[in-house]
Amino acid sequence: MQKIIRTVALAAAALTVGSALALVPTSAATAAPPVSCSGEALVEKTFDNGTAWQMCWRVDSKKGLTLEQVNVKAPGEDSYRRVLESAYLSQLHVPYDTGKNVWNDITSYGFGNQYLQKLSSAECTTGALKDVAQSWTSTREGVTTTRMRTIPALCVTDTSRDLAYRSHEQSWGSIDDKPLFASSGQGFSLQIVSKVDWYEYATKVEFTDEGAITFDLGATGDVSYEDMDADSTTGWPIGEGQTAYAASHWHNAIWRLDFGLDGQGNQAVEQYDSGLGEQGTRVKLMHTSPKTISNPANLAPVNDLTWWRVVAPDSLNADGHARSYEFVFPGSQLYQGDPVTQPLLTFTNYNACQEYATSNLNPACADRNVIQYVASSADQALTDPVAWVNSGFHHVVRDEDQSPMQTHWQSFSIMPRDWTSQSMSTPDGRSCINGDPGGEIHTDESPCEVVGPEPEPEPSTEPTVEPSPSAEPSSPPAGGGEGATLALGSTKLIRGESFTLSGGGFAAGEDVAVTLHSDPISVGTLKADGVGELSGTLTLPATAPLGAHTLRAVGSDSGRSAEAAVTVSGASGAGALANTGGTIVGGSILGGILLLVVGALLLVKRRRAAVHA
């Protein structure tokens, strides 16, 4: 590898002179998404790590807290990228287990206007209160009068979380002699409170410096005074003895998230499921594979391993991976008594008149709920997804839930997956770690540096630095090998291709398992002959990680082992090179840029080596 890089560096240096490079950016430089609000209606926040959010907020008379044009800017990026077109609570469906009541708190009452609550400063102790208008229009004897006022009703609060990450370089016997990378994370939340009959609901949305968004519904106030006549299976006794059984009930909060990932016209929904497969060397393999949700659909998890993401296939991060957001459910209970709350997620294509999950109030739509939305569009390709997210909670009332009821929260998050090539919080000292580093990490540099194995000497070009002797299978066998040995036809292994190996010192006739470390990957098994010697051909799995690794052979009976250092490369050398996130015109120019990049890195490294010398 090092030889290749050196050659590349020279070629790159030659190419630098007079090269006219045509770099046509794609998603990296798309126009910033619009944000059509001003003043207090615009929330913009930049965190210490450089991540920034912007969005417009309002309080709708029915939908309550409504967020629109939600855009995020990752550290180091020039402009914002759209995440969500809009997000709001599209229904709060509250059926009682006694079968006597079903409430639709969004579409029958609404979370805004007269049911929006004025917040005191004591309810927003570390945040800032923002004013919201309420209006009353009355008509009597043909005369219509409107009155307005504003109340402090939105609390915007900075939040923090310890242990956003931690990575400690630690030597045996010492706790403080190497760098510690640890940080708390930052966020902010927007919250309102709405009072609908007995309950008071907090609607809260939190944004973090790692690009995540959490949607929370908190319920407090009072348990329903009208529903104290349950029995021991449909309720729970509160108050003295067994006289008053408060009815158990549901808070089925169905959020509507209109995705607009990176402003892309083409978005897709994928469902991932995991299952155990064939036997591996130690345990069974587990395979996780996607299924594209091609059409509008109502979805429930197969089991607790199922997850989903919305992905923008044409928006690639610097690693060439499609940007996406995945759903994270800490637990959502799904009410089976009504078809509309059986799905955990419903995906539809954006349709302007589908504004509420159930009892849709937009008269332009004949369909009234998510089941009907899906049924009438089931033959469409799903490319402009709106997610209807059922964050359900079954409330079995406790004595402690009496007035005022302790707030119970129900939440879910969306989290970036491959939005950026590394975490938005990656410290400089870890910035060089992207994929398999394939060498020593110098975290004392800022940004850090990966230093690969020293290259073979090249007399013609490198007179000064004399490398250490080329790598030997030097490390002693870890498993108490009594002189077991391993030799390879070549220490440079290629994914999916076969290689020869031989060895000795194993027990006569025993099976010898060959694995690639450090994450053990089974390569195969050979049988030792009558004198404990080994010879054969194995194929390196196509999934083997690139870079420097150790190949280890272990006798199944004797436990003797031997190791050899190897370097794994891709099937074709170019295949492993990173996509830089732009479209580059002309194949030869592409090669030239890659040469330039690699060459520049190598020059930096040489300079550093010279300093150290």
Place this chain on the structure above:
Amino acid sequence: MHFSPNSTKRKALPYVVVGGGVVAAAAIVGGFLAIPAVSGSTGAVASTTEEVAVVTERPALGAARDPLSQDELSYALHLATTDPALPENITSVDGSEAPQVLSVDVTTRDVDASDRFVDVVLYDYTSNRTFMQAVNLTAATVSGSSREGVQPPPSADEVDYAFRVFLADATASAGVRAEYTSVAGGELSSIDQLGVSGGAFSPDASTVGGDVCQVDRCVEMQFRVPGGGYLDTSSFVVDLSNRTVIGIQ
């Protein structure tokens, strides 16, 4: 307003909710709209309540996603309610010849649209239809749609009217009035004596009675005695289209 009789308790609380709860509905007393304090929490300051002047010419417009100014709201109401596409015989909850205004909000549709769109939702008690007037303030145009059986939340005005219909029905309201007297003392004679929530009622498979509310505009209400508990309002709804009280189970 009603205050908690037990002022000593307040000191033990981090902050005080005056009146033991929240009075959310607007009250119209003798034809005058009095907006009660919504929450008695200390420290928060609401603006004074102002009557919105009628605006018939396009005012200065905010950005597309900004909340509505008073002038914008009034201009949107003007455009929506004078739209010639509305039925000529449109009536409001009291039967007078005007549309009933349910809500005025900046639209949540098409968030990147550059024009300023406002949804004015109206109800016509003549045809029992909900009208959604999508008003383009920028272009001064209205695009309407309507449907029977779509029942948005009742306005405070309608809740107030429903309460009066309920109280005027001596038989239907006897139980609630008796309960009020036993809890609070005195006669229940005005919505101003209660905290009231009002919701749109549509019958479903679980309700007995109220089938007429599939088409009629019906309101169910919850009453709370400030400083006391809730009153039992589970057995009736008010049919505003017929101005009658309907028993339900």
